[in-house]
Amino acid sequence: MQYPDNTFISTKDLMFTGVLNDIKKSQRALQPVFEALTNAFEAIKIKANSENDYKGEITITINLSDTTAGDFKEFKSLSIQDNGVGFNEIEFNRFNVFKDFTKGYKNLGSGRIQYVHYFDNTEFKSIFLDNGKYYERSFIVSKDSKYLDKNAIVFHKHCKITDIQKTGTKVTFNSLLENSYIYSTLTEEKLKEFILERYIHYFCYNTTSLPDIKIKYYEQGELKGDTNITKSDIPTVDKKDTVSIQYSKIPDIGSKLEKIDKREDFTIDAFKISKDLLKANDLKFVSKGEVIEDTNISLSSLANNDEVEGYKYLFLVSGNYIDSRDTNLRGVLNIPSKDTFAKNTNIFYNEEVLLEDIEQSVNEKISTMYPEIEEVKKNHIEQLEKLKKMFLLDDETAKDIKISINDSESKILEKFYEAEAKKTANIDASIKSSIDKLDSLDTTSEDYQELLKAEVEKLVSAIPLQNKTSLTHYVARRKLVLDLFQKILDKKLIVQNNDSSAYDEALIHNLLFQQQSKDPETSDLWIINEDFIYFKGSSEKQLSKLEIDGKRVFKNEFTTEEENYLRSLGENRKIKRPDVLLFPEEGKCIILELKAPDVNVSEHLTQIDFYAFLIRNFTEEEFQITTFYGYLIGEGIEANDVLGRVSRYEHSYHLDYFFRPSENVHGVGGREKGSIYSEVIKYSTLLERARIRNRIFIEKLNN
Incomplete structure (x- = not known):
């Protein structure tokens, strides 16, 4: 032995x-x-x-x-x-x-x-x-x-x-x-x-x-x-039936699949089993007496958890063709799908019965064997139609996605929104293209309005009609976000009952740009500025761990003098966390600092300047950031406090914000100085501006 x-x-x-x-x-x-x-x-x-x-x-x-x-x-x-x-x-x-x-x-x-x-x-x-x-x-x-x-x-x-x-x-x-x-x-x-x-x-x-x-x-x-x-x-076979399915073949290399007269019979053994015994409706292949658990076909008429009068259903499909396609590997059948057959004709027979054809034919036969199952399928279709109507989901998008009968409502919505997001991206690309063409327009020319109208018409013609629903969702979502923003400012959310100022700031921060996130594109920074969602950036990221395109921005090693400064007075300046950092292009940085609505913003006027100083002087040489834009945002803004603390700020009365023209950012260690432009603005002002933009967009869509 x-x-x-x-x-x-x-x-x-x-x-x-x-x-x-x-x-x-x-x-x-x-x-x-x-x-x-x-x-x-x-x-x-x-x-x-x-x-x-x-x-x-x-x-x-x-x-x-x-x-x-x-x-x-x-x-x-x-x-x-x-x-x-x-x-x-x-x-x-x-x-x-x-x-x-x-x-x-x-x-x-x-x-x-x-x-x-x-x-x-x-x-x-x-x-x-x-x-x-x-x-x-x-x-x-x-x-x-x-x-x-x-x-x-x-x-x-x-x-x-x-x-x-x-x-x-x-x-x-x-x-x-x-x-x-x-x-x-x-x-x-x-x-x-x-x-x-x-x-x-x-x-x-x-x-x-x-x-x-x-x-x-x-x-x-x-x-x-x-x-x-x-x-x-053991439950006995409730019904038994057969289905005849055509073979497919590819006549010549590069040709399309075609059905031929040759057919193969498959047997369907149907079991009607108590829901207490059978936990999920199922459809399985059987090869040489063995049930293939990882069968690559599924029921299209019944979801896993559907039941009819306390019963669930098991369908076992067998036949000589399935037996002939068994392999030496456990649970593996060599039955091709349309795609694999077309791409790998050399590993299959010249003529094959395809998985998709088996699945379709078996499911059609099941519907005739059990009319009550067809009623369940109709109910699923009705629920899907209600969902489409409720969320304005269009039929054209439905054609682009594969919805399984086992998909939950949230999964169906997720598939729709993913498909619509792709369309929205195409729309944005078209908009960007038209905006790029605006460079050639001269607003002083006599035909300016005609040229502009022509560009607008090009843009409109580039947007397929079915994408209007996608745009509607895009705008509707923004409206919900703005309504939520107002509730936070009014302290109307249930979670705000603890009366914590710090929590209010976290709510606003996460609404605008999720803390610890590094994907502005999925944020709602458009509330502040539409361009912000297109920039690279991060939310509440420790300076020493800040990255751009996967590269560490802050130095890994510092001189003794730099290290002594960064850790002086009992502080560790490397672990400072600006609320939001955005990088629109090389050499530029946008710094957003968010304050709770009841905080006196004027007490933090130099905070952004200090972040700019650290980024200017202690980053790797390849990140020479010299131009900064700072936005200090809150609700507790008193004009005399702002102007009294930093006299360089000016008040824009009509637009209701404070701005400070270019100010120096001190350079150390041989680095040249940089510059920073700053604004101090209320949440309520930004909210109103965003509402006006969104309202105009809605009116245009309705027209």
């Missing part, structure tokens, strides 16, 4: 400590049990294929003991015993190969990882037949340190000739590594329910070859209950 007795089975190709870290513990507590039970089913199937008059048997035994915690018991062990083919050399070798995708009843080798995640040890005792002799193999699976120290999770105890002449395997899970409610309250009836739910697809299709499955429950070594899973527990 290949594996010596009393040996840890290690591998040179991987480290199990890494594997255990990569493959996380399953959130489904009974996953190890299901892994072992699946192995038992497949071991029985292998033996059934080689022996006549053979009947598979599986016995599951639960062992718990009493505790002082009421209904909770102490889990001792759970065993699964089958009379399948046993762990012969081939199957044991597959068990020890991590992620073995070849067909065989030991799955991918990842199941044993769940064994060791949940249990202290899992013991295997197996009898198999080899060259006319019966052998007993015994091994243990664990992640105990003595195993991992040998880079192993399997200890092979022995493989020896035995007098027992009945093949099979007993897997015993011993001692939980962590307490589990599922295992501590597990009984024979509960486990039966779990197994029926987990294997309903398999049971429905394999009713005639179902093994005898017994479940026994022990407490303190005393049998307390037993049950069986029999044919009477």
Whole structure:
């Protein structure tokens, strides 16, 4: 035999400590049990294929003991015993190969990882037949340190000739590594329910070859209950029908797909199952008696959670064509989609039945088999139409996106808005193009108005009619944002009941530009200036971590003199956080500083100047920022306070803001001085300006 007795089975190709870290513990507590039970089913199937008059048997035994915690018991062990083919050399070798995708009843080798995640040890005792002799193999699976120290999770105890002449395997899970409610309250009836739910697809299709499955429950070594899973527990086929589907072929290289007269028949087995047993409606392929769980077709008439009079539906599709397209890889069928067939004709037959055609034909047949399902589909369509009407979603956009019957309302809206966002981007590009052409216009020329009108007409003709809905949403969203801004200023939001000034500032900050964000394009900085959303920038970013195009702006290393200054007076000036920094182009920086509505803004007039000083003098050489624009924004603005503290500010009475013409930004360490233009302005002033712009836009759209 290949594996010596009393040996840890290690591998040179991987480290199990890494594997255990990569493959996380399953959130489904009974996953190890299901892994072992699946192995038992497949071991029985292998033996059934080689022996006549053979009947598979599986016995599951639960062992718990009493505790002082009421209904909770102490889990001792759970065993699964089958009379399948046993762990012969081939199957044991597959068990020890991590992620073995070849067909065989030991799955991918990842199941044993769940064994060791949940249990202290899992013991295997197996009898198999080899060259006319019966052998007993015994091994243990664990992640105990003595195993991992040998880079192993399997200890092979022995493989020896035995007098027992009945093949099979007993897997015993011993001692939980962590307490589990599922295992501590597990009984024979509960486990039966779990197994029926987990294997309903398999049971429905394999009713005639179902093994005898017994479940026994022990407490303190005393049998307390037993049950069986029999044919009477398994739903029977409710309806059966066939569908004939045409083959497709590509006549010549570069030609389009075309249907041909050749056809293939597919059988649909329909099961109508209680919603308590079948958790989701489903459509699956069946190949050579095996349900393909990762089937690449779906139901178009029923969502996963739909039910009709307390029932859900399972449809299993089989046929000679599906069997012929099976592969050596578990759960993989070589049935092409239209796209893969057109692009990879060399790896498929010249004539194929395509996935899309199977899906469409099967779903059409299902609708005729169950008219009540077609009614459910109509309800989904009606709900979609209501959603489109409510949010002004246009039909043209609907044609551009693929909506699944399983999509939630929020997912449908997300798909619509993503599609409309692409259209909006195209509109913006057209607008930008027209704006660029304005450079050639002369407002003093006699034909200026005619030329301008011509450019406007070009722009309008470039905007397809279906994009008006997208523009409407664009404007409507802005209106909602402006209304929300007003509520914040009026302290009308429920979250403002704590009367915290700092929280009011955070609300405004996040409305304009989410804190810690670095994507102005998704912000609402247009409230301040329409151009701001098109610039690069960041929100509340620490200066020392500030980046432009992925490059660090602030220096990584400073001279001793610079370091001493930056940390002088008990401060660390490198961790200053301007509210918003924007970079419209090389050498320029916009600094926004936002204050809570009840803060006296004049007390912070030099804050932006100081940020400009730090950015001017302590950035990397490639970022020579010399021109700054500062905007100090709040609501508590008193004219005499502003002018009294910094006399260089001037009051623009008509536009209701204060501005300071160009002021020097002091340069140190040999750097030239820069300049800064500053404004001090109220939130309410910006809000009113933005409302006027949006109102004009709405009026134009309505016209």
